[in-house]
Amino acid sequence: MQDIADLYQAVILDHNRRPRNFGEMENPDRVAVGDNPVCGDHYTVFLQMDGDRIREITFHGAGCAISKASASVMTSMLKGKTLAEIKALYSDFHHLVTSGEIDEGNLSDLSAFAGVHQFPARIKCATLSWHAALNAAERPGEEPEPVTTE
Amino acid sequence: MQDIADLYQAVILDHNRRPRNFGEMENPDRVAVGDNPVCGDHYTVFLQMDGDRIREITFHGAGCAISKASASVMTSMLKGKTLAEIKALYSDFHHLVTSGEIDEGNLSDLSAFAGVHQFPARIKCATLSWHAALNAAERPGEEPEPVTTE
Amino acid sequence: MKKTMTSIREEFPVLDQQVYGHDLIYFDNAATTQKPRSVIDAVSGYYEKDNSNVHRGIHALSHRATEAYEAARARAAAFIGAGSEKEIVFTRGTTEAINLVASSWCNRYLKPGDRILLTEMEHHSNLVPWQLAAERTGAELVFVPVTGDEGLLQLDRLDALLAGNVKLFAFTHISNALGTINPVAELCRRARDQGVVTLVDAAQSVGHAPLDVSGIGCDFLAFSGHKMCGPTGIGALYGRRDLLEALPPYHGGGEMIRKVDLHRSEWKGVPHKFEAGTPHISGAIGLHAAMDYLDEIGRKAIYSHDRELGEYAAERLRSLRNLRLLGPPAERAGIASFHLPNVHAHDVVSFADRRGLALRGGHHCTQPLMKRLGLESTVRASFYIYNTKEEIDRFVEVIEEIQAFFG
Amino acid sequence: MKKTMTSIREEFPVLDQQVYGHDLIYFDNAATTQKPRSVIDAVSGYYEKDNSNVHRGIHALSHRATEAYEAARARAAAFIGAGSEKEIVFTRGTTEAINLVASSWCNRYLKPGDRILLTEMEHHSNLVPWQLAAERTGAELVFVPVTGDEGLLQLDRLDALLAGNVKLFAFTHISNALGTINPVAELCRRARDQGVVTLVDAAQSVGHAPLDVSGIGCDFLAFSGHKMCGPTGIGALYGRRDLLEALPPYHGGGEMIRKVDLHRSEWKGVPHKFEAGTPHISGAIGLHAAMDYLDEIGRKAIYSHDRELGEYAAERLRSLRNLRLLGPPAERAGIASFHLPNVHAHDVVSFADRRGLALRGGHHCTQPLMKRLGLESTVRASFYIYNTKEEIDRFVEVIEEIQAFFG
Ligand SMILES: Cc1ncc(COP(=O)(O)O)c(C=O)c1O
């Protein structure tokens, strides 16, 4: 029996209650907004960069437990990573939330999201902040359009 | 068994082959057009009046056997009738083609159309020229709109 | 109700299933209702026996299909108390019906500076078409405000608003987001007193309550079959005959013309002028069966059943801590919408789903209303003829479980 | 065909009936086709198991309905060789699909003096929408002429016509009135060479022949489910993705928006931008089953079967005296249209009906073409997968009987 606890792992409930790196950043190098108008989830991701490496990352906004916990876990893991590393990690994470399969050892707390694949309507919640972070990290200079998952 | 011969009575086939009062009139007092664009039936009815009594009536145009025979029988019967008499006759005829019931003795050749009620799609064919004739007889003076049955 | 609850439930095949090991409790009726056997069979029966195109044919099947299609129109006219079947235009649903008026009526009558009056509680389908019309014609939109969480229209402002060069007033009969029942007859009367044309969005009311357009006194009224036990893809626009006759056509195509030349055409009379192309024949026939079904139960009985469930749910929810119940204090339709400050609506709905409970979470296509309430979304339970108080008890249990889980 | 004729006929419940004591011979397939058991069951099955509104919900039924609805879209894209399911907009049918382009595309791109090229053989649904668009935008309509009774396009005139400030060229793939099969790929190539956007009316071809939009090279293509074994009320517009993306929305309402404020809104991406309101979910699901059914038989097989019947009927009719057969001398679709100088089309159809034979008589929604041929109407027999040569023999017998009766 798949139950609701598969989706809301303890790690997720914890990050939802006490999100890490939560708050606006004073002097961000880059900012991107992620938006799901269908459910009203909306987050802003703030970055400070060292070249193409993330030095500092925070997020702010509101949404469901899955999207908030995902943003919280993500920010905890992206600090110090390069754009290429982020992309690779996102690719593993995306595989995880769509298939439930844990291939890689370096997912760490992200593996708490394995249950999401049983809740297809919630996959977008799990990936929303990632889209925003990638959007910010990839497009230096420009004022990016808000990314949306619908 | 209802068969096709119920619709196409000998009288109808005869009037269809040799329509009476068929042709344009030289000096009509009134003219009205009856039109069924769905099947392309279209007739013009020409009248010469004595007060509200029809002196002469002819028709011209083309259409299916039912509409043509109906116009032919109608013109044969309306000569010399007043508007009130025509309305009464049309009311009987309309009852006939929608119910199949022959109430009145004065329908004469019109009773050949009793079978039409079994062919509801054809009722409009049977009444098209009547609408035109009534339209012409009722609205002296004006240039009448074409009547249509759709 | 004339039928027992057991017999009603048995008539809806979809209810007889389990979801994740729990009996399905379907509380998403404001989004769409389920279909009774008689409606499903009317649609199949049409395809099995009479299927044919309508209007243009004189063979037996075509005649049967045409008769059945036009009988559905006459039935719809009678169902809502229209004076003639010529006042019923079949559309895909409420949305298309409103778009038809927003296109044909607005293009003909509105000029820059004219105003369209709406309310702050409208469904996007009764808002966005008017935004597009306003953009095209240069007209402006103005809104009757909504009071706070109670979700009532601020009617003391209405006459002044109507007086401000308003040409059309479009509003919902029952709010899909909050369950508010608006005093439609009064609204129409006040609009008529100022010469303003009215459109009632009856998506949430036609299948839930006795309804009579002549009593209401509206000029246009729109509804959807799928929200009243009918098939998807069918709905209707009621329009007062003289108004419909004065309108230009909507779509062009087969069936709606009288005569076509290469460069110009003449239209049929109402309502066919507005129905271009092959219509949704099986949909109209299924809708006919749905109207028969609802009248068999009785719309008065449905109305009191739905409202009783709405009141009961509201009462039970009010007793929960940390829950913000929205909607009117009394006279509530069968809709209970609420906000849990500690749990996002989507988490509530996902969780409830695993208990077999179908709820809706989100903005319910009323983003401006949500903004007015200071919310992104609410959780909504909406009831219909086959729902019971026992289901509501179970639902409240699940909400309590959710509060404890995320607490 | 992979299936035998007997097994195919058994799959269509409607065929198993008598009309006025005669076995039904259904030769009105160009108006609408019959539905196989699998399509009827797909529609019922949806209502019995999964019925729910799409897109906005996250409970189990809503998820199933959304998946099924979007799977139908992907299937339609694959069925006609579109590059992506985002290129498929569900509509009520061909007529609405053409109206969508005539509204959104023409309003955006046409200015006074621009031209829309059509042909003289178009169905009213591919003519009247452009008349309305021309009236709105000040554009003009021009026409590719049709040769006499053969009903072929006069293609030597095409390039010159296209060169005359034409912005859009809309034409039918297969003529519903005459059975002409137009060389669509060539027409699209010649239009593209002059930078002209193309729309193909594929109402008569999608269910009858292998079809691939990338091979054809069209920009837009429209079709109807009910003409290809699918339900009523559903059809689709194919549009090249970049073209669709550049277009303004069509209707406003729920489902098609991203964000709504009281005074302005943002749209979803394609194709949802064009689908306002609750869509015809069961229709899309039934259409999916219809496409599966047609591919099970094989569209190549269907194409040769239909054409074989068309040729056979033409050959048999040519042997009758006092009969004017219309349509192409060769390469005829499964359609035989003719005129009896001594008997009006409606008399033919009424008579044939009493012999169990369903024919169409009239202008077939192509009044300008009829005018070109100097006719008010023709009698049309149109064939599909379940029709046989024996039925055609019987049909010819009835036509002879009619000639004798009225002779
Ligand atoms: C060639 C052609 N185009 C367009 C149409 C219109 O299709 P629909 O009535 O399904 O919208 C038809 C069918 O009547 C047709 O045969």
Ligand SMILES: Cc1ncc(COP(=O)(O)O)c(C=O)c1O
């Ligand atoms: C109040 C209201 N208006 C309009 C609509 C739109 O109806 P449909 O989607 O059937 O066109 C809905 C349903 O979603 C509704 O609840």
